[in-house]
Amino acid sequence: VNHEPDHRLDFHRSARIGHAEAVYSEGKTLDHLAAIVTEAAARNESLLLTRLAEPQHRALRARVALAMDYDALSRTAIVGAPRAPQGADDAVLIVAAGTSDLPVAAEAQRTLAFHGVSASRIADVGVAGLHRLMPVLPRLERASVVLVCAGMDAALPSVIGGLVRAVVIAVPTSVGYGVAAGGTTALHACLASCASGITVVNIDNGFGAACAAMRVLSGAARLATP
Amino acid sequence: VNHEPDHRLDFHRSARIGHAEAVYSEGKTLDHLAAIVTEAAARNESLLLTRLAEPQHRALRARVALAMDYDALSRTAIVGAPRAPQGADDAVLIVAAGTSDLPVAAEAQRTLAFHGVSASRIADVGVAGLHRLMPVLPRLERASVVLVCAGMDAALPSVIGGLVRAVVIAVPTSVGYGVAAGGTTALHACLASCASGITVVNIDNGFGAACAAMRVLSGAARLATP
């Protein structure tokens, strides 16, 4: 028998680096998820669960008697209350190159909402039809941070990076087939972008891109108040 | 001792598929190159040598007493006379995303010229500054074939493919570093392009792209004369 704890939630993270504890659910057993959620509720802490597949969500629901705000598109659940909204609207914008990239964009949007940051989502403006991008360009030019979710050849971050001065965080997605399957081509294209100063997160990592956006907002706040 | 021939030049290729014998020089010994060039001259056949590095060229020059038209940027040499120019100018256009992609573009241009096809070369119109592309767009719209040489993230073929109806042949180049080194990222990005109907050749294969363009011109000729 093992008497050591199987998880150690890090609720001090918010004080330390500015964003709250979140739990990556893929591959966790139902026992572990239930214990985590129960502890958070018992300690009255809010919690974000990411990559929680619908069957996992249903099973968890059946096991623990807790209210959970679940969103199927982003596969996220929020336990407890999200932070109150703060900051200017559309300081952060989330762009999805195609409709198929929306689950990743939605994960980013939900993560930001959980932390009190509202961010719009602009979809299906990929490079194959540049005329679709032009109407939204003024909004992109006003933003401080633009998250660009794109799969396949992921040319959109390069195009946007060459047009606006905002922080551009590319989120390569696993959308595609053949050489694009799994997102490695999109990832490499973003990293090798000919537009300067684009940064990149892991494939399908909408959560991480949102956290990076919050680091920018936080760094900006400190720059503004010396 | 080996009494078998070490090479068998294929001068019937032109009659069969429409483009002439060419010799890929990289890795061939000086003995083999000299024998090939000498045989072509003795049979009064023209020959294109590709990937002939400058030291190889100098050594070959010193070995065989033959006129050769060598171009250092494209690393090509022409033995004998190229075909007489034919067809409309700018039916084929060669675009290089950056200045560093010019050697590949030049290999394509020289291969076409060797076969009597004149094609202009448009350089440094990459995606990081889309405004540089716009002035040349009308020329791209009038072309029948556009060869697009691009390294790094190779976003340019997707952008052009979404704007024009020409045959777009992407030539990924090995320009770049890190994940882009060697051209695999450019290759994969071209293959995964979100613009439909783009075809791709091997990395740095300006020669092959030119041959493909000649196949298009030849197929078009047959369509026009049933």
Next chain:
Amino acid sequence: VNHEPDHRLDFHRSARIGHAEAVYSEGKTLDHLAAIVTEAAARNESLLLTRLAEPQHRALRARVALAMDYDALSRTAIVGAPRAPQGADDAVLIVAAGTSDLPVAAEAQRTLAFHGVSASRIADVGVAGLHRLMPVLPRLERASVVLVCAGMDAALPSVIGGLVRAVVIAVPTSVGYGVAAGGTTALHACLASCASGITVVNIDNGFGAACAAMRVLSGAARLATP
């Protein structure tokens, strides 16, 4: 709540580059597919859906009350009427190296048919038995464009490319196991082909090969009518 649209159909594509809007269905949610199909029908536009798996098709059918022409082998559905047939028969030929490559060949054939181009499909003429290829060689020699779908070692495009002057577009397929699984070996073999002027599309990309063929037909038409 998100008030931005989740898709932006590009019905001007046909006027711009000559082929119509098509929807890659893999990974799209049923909600998104239904909204897309409904909008196309409402706007009286025809639409091609590719990579629509049978379960997706059944679910979509159950959701929207629309006639759809579904083909299980190619996993394509056509909403609305395809273009009227035009051009010479067999200007485009589709070759499948083996019986297992037929789904990819069928995707190309259906894409062409949707655009009004009829193209025959020639199957099981792979390199392991060259005598099977010889009877169809005259048809290949008369074609303007030959699409060659081949998996495993994909030697067939090289053999055909060395025999005919048509545009040869290789479509590597994911048929095979071990080192061939996923189609990367076939893709690389096509790109490294010893026959000159072959171009290549992404693995299993019958749709893209068909679009490329249409670019050739369109370029040829412009060359013929200056």
Next chain:
Amino acid sequence: VNHEPDHRLDFHRSARIGHAEAVYSEGKTLDHLAAIVTEAAARNESLLLTRLAEPQHRALRARVALAMDYDALSRTAIVGAPRAPQGADDAVLIVAAGTSDLPVAAEAQRTLAFHGVSASRIADVGVAGLHRLMPVLPRLERASVVLVCAGMDAALPSVIGGLVRAVVIAVPTSVGYGVAAGGTTALHACLASCASGITVVNIDNGFGAACAAMRVLSGAARLATP
């Protein structure tokens, strides 16, 4: 003969996205570099050359009669005057995990200096001896942006990302051998970091990381002045 220009410098980039034109020198011919540098000088524009190897620098020097500020460690040259220094010191910090990562850190530092941003460089504080990191932690906690250059297993960005709330941009380096050779392991470790909100640039891309830092400063400025 080719009458098209071989390069098109983008001096409007600064107005558009906030950082100036820079030239990646690796693989460019001496002719092209000389033409670029000469044009910049003639138009009285400042220019940053990156990845300019010492032999290239000497040859360029011998060809064009221009003052150039060359730095061997970072392999950068500055033509013309850098921007006047601005902003708070140490708003951006550059950390190098080991001494071997310094060339990459120096490229970032020089790029920032060229744009008028002064940033300190903290070296040899890798994870194998965590006690070396602790004394500099307060400085990291005060910064708005931290660039972390690390090769081999690149564990340092994760450790720093878990300790501070600044924007953390990881710059994987090609330092290492065996599985680490070329920097892919470092790149992947940064992308897969267990610390949330870290973003990543291409291997050895000190230039790009500096540009990304400038996007953060620029975004912060806009947030502070609505």
Next chain:
Amino acid sequence: VNHEPDHRLDFHRSARIGHAEAVYSEGKTLDHLAAIVTEAAARNESLLLTRLAEPQHRALRARVALAMDYDALSRTAIVGAPRAPQGADDAVLIVAAGTSDLPVAAEAQRTLAFHGVSASRIADVGVAGLHRLMPVLPRLERASVVLVCAGMDAALPSVIGGLVRAVVIAVPTSVGYGVAAGGTTALHACLASCASGITVVNIDNGFGAACAAMRVLSGAARLATP
């Protein structure tokens, strides 16, 4: 018909190298597993089955009438009696960076228990929150062998390797997504560790890490008794 035996159990292994025969169950047919288990029972030998999925376990149970101690988290079954416990507690410690790494840690723990070695399991002390590691550091400093199971960027083995003098055996896990999926990034990060003298086993190989720990205990015993 085949008259050769389909398996040859190696019960002399214990005498030769110190650890007992174990059977890797993944991919074995039910017929083969049943024959193996039956032979071990008939010969009165204990046997460890690893990677025995729950459905396999249920089917095996239904087929052979034998007592088996099955553990779902580690997917291991023990047939017969484990060795009697021996040696000091916590001479071997098993650390899991995250909760998701526990199945691998459990496989190691069960393998050790089967051989009579008791080892504690310390979970969720990953690098993103270093403060969680500090309380267990004294235990790590007292251990002779530390097995560190970590996925994603696997930074934990480097941190521990820089802090303690014990034998550190890194067990990269397949936990993660994108570039981390499958465990290759974790594996490479462990191999490229900047902390000296860390050794590594195959991805998810808790069994092998336990066997390596037993080799250390056995080597130590021989050193102590010359």
Next chain:
Amino acid sequence: VNHEPDHRLDFHRSARIGHAEAVYSEGKTLDHLAAIVTEAAARNESLLLTRLAEPQHRALRARVALAMDYDALSRTAIVGAPRAPQGADDAVLIVAAGTSDLPVAAEAQRTLAFHGVSASRIADVGVAGLHRLMPVLPRLERASVVLVCAGMDAALPSVIGGLVRAVVIAVPTSVGYGVAAGGTTALHACLASCASGITVVNIDNGFGAACAAMRVLSGAARLATP
């Protein structure tokens, strides 16, 4: 509608290269399999089907009213009569390093049996317990061809290749996990073998190894009868 045939069976293969037509069943539709089997029966030709999964077999059975000899371990079916046995027993031996490699060994054995060659199968003599190999060494020394099926690190072909003078054909298998998953490590280890003169076939390709063995027997026959 397509009026071209979907398959072209190659029953002349036996006369040409000595082994009969065989059909790789994985990924083929039920329609195609049924048409192939029916044609073979109608023409009274024997046929070997490989990689025929059990569900495919059951469905095929239900569709066509034909006797088929199906073997689940090797996933092969024989339609019609195999050739009469010929040649010396154990001229060909099939070795499986572990029990998990038996499906591949069985595919080789069935392919040989279909062609009238009887070959024994020796299992579970892997390198981890060399003493298990020694008793079968005399049989290996008498054989003309030894097929060695091995997964994981595939060290057995090297060991056998260093001990006997027979033709050694290594068949890497996909048995294993982590770096071994999929069989690439086994494949590469066989290709890089330190024992000279070992040849290799594709991963899990028991069929191909058997065909290669038949080429050896055939070549030997011709050498013996000049």
Next chain:
Amino acid sequence: VNHEPDHRLDFHRSARIGHAEAVYSEGKTLDHLAAIVTEAAARNESLLLTRLAEPQHRALRARVALAMDYDALSRTAIVGAPRAPQGADDAVLIVAAGTSDLPVAAEAQRTLAFHGVSASRIADVGVAGLHRLMPVLPRLERASVVLVCAGMDAALPSVIGGLVRAVVIAVPTSVGYGVAAGGTTALHACLASCASGITVVNIDNGFGAACAAMRVLSGAARLATP
């Protein structure tokens, strides 16, 4: 100081498996090569050195006073006398797809000659011009073993394997660029060949292919004399 021997030549290999000790020279120090060659000469044993670059050969020559038969194309040296020629001419044939593949073919030819087997070399009969292959087909049909050296897409082994019943051993070469560079594409194409019963050796491994051919001759001899 180390008192252990640095090499242990295996002159019993010939008695055991039929081919003699050979030394792979790449990466060996001059000290080690000199000691090996000197020992062989002192023991009056013949020795084949492979991958001996010209500078190594010159340095070795200058160090030890021994006659050596060096061949620059194949980079092989023979110390002592080769075996007396034996067996039928052209029982083994060596085919090189292109002129650039000749160094590999020559290594195979020299290895066979060292062992007393004479084998002709047929060059430049690649798939891009099938008509060049047809004249040599009768010789291929008479051979017992055909070694096929091919780079790039390596389609030639498949074509030959579909035409003849001989043992076909494919030797992929590193000839090519882009995706073909290094020979991996050629290797994979050979392994995935659609022609049945082809076996493969490591990239550029002319030596190993020759050893495999000798195993066939030896196995044939034993089959003929029961």
Next chain:
Amino acid sequence: VNHEPDHRLDFHRSARIGHAEAVYSEGKTLDHLAAIVTEAAARNESLLLTRLAEPQHRALRARVALAMDYDALSRTAIVGAPRAPQGADDAVLIVAAGTSDLPVAAEAQRTLAFHGVSASRIADVGVAGLHRLMPVLPRLERASVVLVCAGMDAALPSVIGGLVRAVVIAVPTSVGYGVAAGGTTALHACLASCASGITVVNIDNGFGAACAAMRVLSGAARLATP
């Protein structure tokens, strides 16, 4: 100007984890190496430099006036005095599969000697000739730790791991060509070893293997003295 230090030597490492500071020299500038060596000498600390190529060594020698014990085979230099020898001879044994693996074995041997551990080196006992291994088996059986350096298919660690109960640390080397080039095949084969309890270090990492051996000796010492 940068006023931060460019290196921070970690001379407390010995007290903390038991082995001394060492400097990986590859890629370090001469300035940095000279500063490091000078500081160590000034502080009277011994220092091991690894991967110091001969030209680097000569340049360093010319720059700093310090005695250095340089060994060309292992590319190591020792500044100051090594530790006094301690412990039993041959508690650690270093095996090199082939002569070409000796540089890696020598790096391990020198690292151990620098720390006062004497270890013999046994060379050229690879799997292709198992009879060469048998005479040294008794020594291997008596050792507590065996380091096995092997390239190509690296089958030797599996064979030894199946025969002895010592700690077996595999050191894959970059010896080989084709699929073996760079050492990845050797690395993967060691990780996927069918012998249980083998651990692995990075390719060519003789230094790391020696440090791991010292961790075993240190752990053993603590076990022996509770």
